[in-house]
Amino acid sequence: MGLLDKAKQAAEQAATKAKEGVEDVQQKRELSQAYGELGKTAFALIESGELSHSGLDAGAAKIRELNAKIAEPPSAAASSGDSPAADPSQPPAMPN
Numbered sequence: 466m467g468l469l470d471k472a473k474q475a476a477e478q479a480a481t482k483a484k485e486g487v488e489d490v491q492q493k494r495e496l497s498q499a500y501g502e503l504g505k506t507a508f509a510l511i512e513s514g515e516l517s518h519s520g521l522d523a524g525a526a527k528i529r530e531l532n533a534k535i536a537e538p539p540s541a542a543a544s545s546g547d548s549p550a551a552d553p554s555q556p557p558a559m560p561n
Contacts (some may be wrong), residue, residue, distance in 0.1 A: 504524075507521065508524075508525060508528055512525075513526045
């Protein structure tokens with residue numbers, strides 16, 4: 466087998482491995498999306514009272530908490546801290 470044949474074979478093997486890697490990443494992404502869809506469905510069933518299990522309580526509570534934070538108006542989030550609101554016309558404060 467000549468040098469060119471060996472190089473061609475190595476390139477084909479590398480291309481095959483790369484293709485398998487891409488397929489693996491795509492399958493993992495699809496799996497993640499399927500888990501996400503299942504989670505959304507399960508949460509909707511929990512909220513409607515059709516599904517109840519103690520193992521789901523912590524996750525459902527976390528989703529409710531995050532949804533509440535997202536729904537909170539930006540001005541309420543900024544004013545909930547102890548520090549005074551920054552004047553947007555001024556440059557940011559320098560750290561001490």
